[in-house]
Amino acid sequence: MANQFIYNSSQLSYAILGTGALGGYYGACLQKSGLDVHFLLHSDYEYVSKHGLVVESKNGDFTLPQVQAYSETSKMPPCDVVIVALKTTQNHLLPQMLPNLVKENGVVLVLQNGLGVEDEVAKIVGSNRVMGGLCFLCSNKVGAGHIRHLDYGEIKMGEYAANYQTAGITKRMQQIANDFESAGIKMQLAEDLLLARWQKLVWNIPYNGLSVVLDARTDELMGNSHTRSLVEELMWEVVAGAKSCDRTIPQNFVETMLQYTDKMKPYRTSMKIDYDEKRPLEVEKMFGNPLKFSQARGANLPKITMLYQQLKFLDSRNSS
Amino acid sequence: MANQFIYNSSQLSYAILGTGALGGYYGACLQKSGLDVHFLLHSDYEYVSKHGLVVESKNGDFTLPQVQAYSETSKMPPCDVVIVALKTTQNHLLPQMLPNLVKENGVVLVLQNGLGVEDEVAKIVGSNRVMGGLCFLCSNKVGAGHIRHLDYGEIKMGEYAANYQTAGITKRMQQIANDFESAGIKMQLAEDLLLARWQKLVWNIPYNGLSVVLDARTDELMGNSHTRSLVEELMWEVVAGAKSCDRTIPQNFVETMLQYTDKMKPYRTSMKIDYDEKRPLEVEKMFGNPLKFSQARGANLPKITMLYQQLKFLDSRNSS
Known part of the structure; x- marks a missing residue:
């Protein structure tokens, strides 16, 4: 059933689509906090599979010598939370990427700019499996697998419902937000995503x-x-x-x-x-x-x- | 009296304020046709006083080895027609330049772009001594006293009246237009300058x-x-x-x-x-x-x- 706990007790798994300045930063923080994170990469795939990720951050630098890196979504396991961190100019790839990647009870969390991105994702995975997040983050990718976090990082997250009706605060939002907070990322829950x-x-x-x-x-x-x-x-x-x-x-x-x-x-x-x-x-x-x-x-x-x-x-x- | 012949028979004298791509071209054409033309120059003054003007034109190249060049309006004689061919960004200079330069029965012809330029000039010389012209001209100044006329050249001329009331076609317009036409410049008379x-x-x-x-x-x-x-x-x-x-x-x-x-x-x-x-x-x-x-x-x-x-x-x- 939608908008409930995804799993009651076990740990959530995360997929990061787009391991750049934004997806790389948040994904690395989640893995560092002990979560199961799977990273999709494009140009940096070879390098990151061998050397992992390096994060320089005003909150403290850290290295992940080993990460679960993939060059194609077809090789990734189904995940509870699929984070879309691609540029929206890549969204034509989503219909191929998402259907088998998000678990039946899972959710796609769209961390992109602009308006209407959740509508697109809802057409692919159904409107009860979509959430949106607004990132207030200053970070850059300065090299292969090398992210520099400059400032901020807060995410304002909201549930999507068909036609952007107000969806309120749900338990699964809180569960995901808890994971992010545990990873040191400040979260705000929005009752009205639009x-x-x-x-x-x-x-x-x-x-x-x-x-x-x-x-x-x-x-x-x-x-x-x-x-x-x-x-x-x-x-x-x-x-x-x-x-x-x-x-x-x-x-x-x-x-x-x-x-x-x-x-x-x-x-x-x-x-x-x-x-x-x-x-x-x-x-x-x-x-x-x-x-x-x-x-x-x-x-x-x-x-x-x-x-x-x-x-x-x-x-x-x-x-x- | 305003809007009448400036002089019944004798030849009109012309002042050109701004001897660049536009003023230089029209002024040179007028002088070539035999009229009495006085040129105000700034950076090219020394050069043009010695060497005159060169016009390359699609209608035929010509040279004026000698022109009446001035570096200050105070040294110029009062003229019947004062042509303002400065960039409008220089119009703060007009209150000093115009009052003694335009004859009592003379007129200031503003060959500038935009709107409201005649209003400014009217405040200086009175609203019965102002006309405006719209130039459809492609020309460049390619060096000191050296003008390249590329294409077109027509001027649409209209009488100014206070607050841009429609002023119709006047005899002095026709007289000036005749001078320009004789110099090979196509003219249109506008009944309504605004x-x-x-x-x-x-x-x-x-x-x-x-x-x-x-x-x-x-x-x-x-x-x-x-x-x-x-x-x-x-x-x-x-x-x-x-x-x-x-x-x-x-x-x-x-x-x-x-x-x-x-x-x-x-x-x-x-x-x-x-x-x-x-x-x-x-x-x-x-x-x-x-x-x-x-x-x-x-x-x-x-x-x-x-x-x-x-x-x-x-x-x-x-x-x-």
Whole structure:
């Protein structure tokens, strides 16, 4: 039965799809805490099967000389919790990867940015086997199997229910959260996953988008009165988008995000890093889907639309 | 008396403020046709006083070994027609330059981009001594006193009246247009200068703006479906801006501009050239003033506003 304990007592097993800056960090923490973790790797497979993972972290460096590494999901055992830590630009691979990998009573936990990713996964594994998580993490992969955790790391996790209905707090959420907390990862449980995703977009849409289009760090965007206003206007459009989905982001949330960014160290966003590295951008999930959700409900978000159009142009040229 | 012949029979004298790609080309054509032309120069003053001007043109190359060159307006004689061919970013100099330079019965002809430039000049010389011209010219300054005319050259000229009231066709317009036509420059007379300016912005706002923000030529912007849509949406916002000023741009004008651009050779806009050369951008006249005009009349142009904000950011960083 859905949304119950996955297993009553025995330990959960974890699959990590995408052992990069994010999946590699969280997976390594889980294994270090004693859990059974299986890592899917692509370019680093050979290296990591031989040498394991190295994590440099502000919370303390550690090494895992041996990890269960795989180059294909077909070779991995079915797991209780399948963590999707791929870039969303790889999500076309999920229909092949997920069905045999997640146990009957298991769950897929999507640790990706943007909106609508759980909808896609629900189509593959059923809407009662999906959860979403929003990661507030600064980390980089600095070499094969070598992760540098710079700051933060908290995950805000929520249950998915069909059409993003509010699903509340479930026991299996708590069970997984306990595992993460035991691994030293701060967790927050969200009663309403869609609200949590819209809230994260309040930050992600303006800063990720404008950092790419204007080749700018957060401090540069905040230091110019025109782009600072534009950031705020984009944030209000996100609030309006959430509203169109019947989700109310509190009025002071925008001001809080602006102040939070003012206090941050100068920051190059993840989308800007992808762009600079000539990797495909997560435009569809972070911009395209929020626009689709809102437009289907009659909301017009002109500045986010324009940012989306600009990013589609730049992304297309960057990959050619 | 205003808007009459400036002189009944004798030849008009011309001052050219700004002897660059535009002022240099038109001024040289006028002098070649036998008119009395006085050129204000800045960095090229020494060179041009000694060597004159060279014009390479698709209509035929020519040289003017001797021109009346000046480094300060105070040394220039009062003229019948004072042509402002400076970049609008230099317009803070006009209050010093114009008052003694334009004859009592003379007129200032503003050959600049954007909106609101005639308002500024009217404050200096009175609203009955101002005209505006929209130049459809491809030319570059390739060296000191050396102008390369690539294509086009037509000027659409209109009388200014206080608050951009429609001023119709006047005799002095026709007289000046005759001089230009005799110099081989195709002229169009506009009955409504404000309408003509808004029409030119239909092209200038999307292409100049996006070419800078996205580092793109016209063909690149047209070749991507997302930016092509954005170009068109920006054009419709310009049409809405014109509407707020009670000026109706015909429905098919947008489609005509898109088709016209499709047929153009790949083109780097003038604002992009300024940006690449690290010169200040004409953001205020081309974006800021159309927004001010529209907002004062209750129109909201969100995408042009966003383009303005992005350009202000880039312009500020480019000059620092």
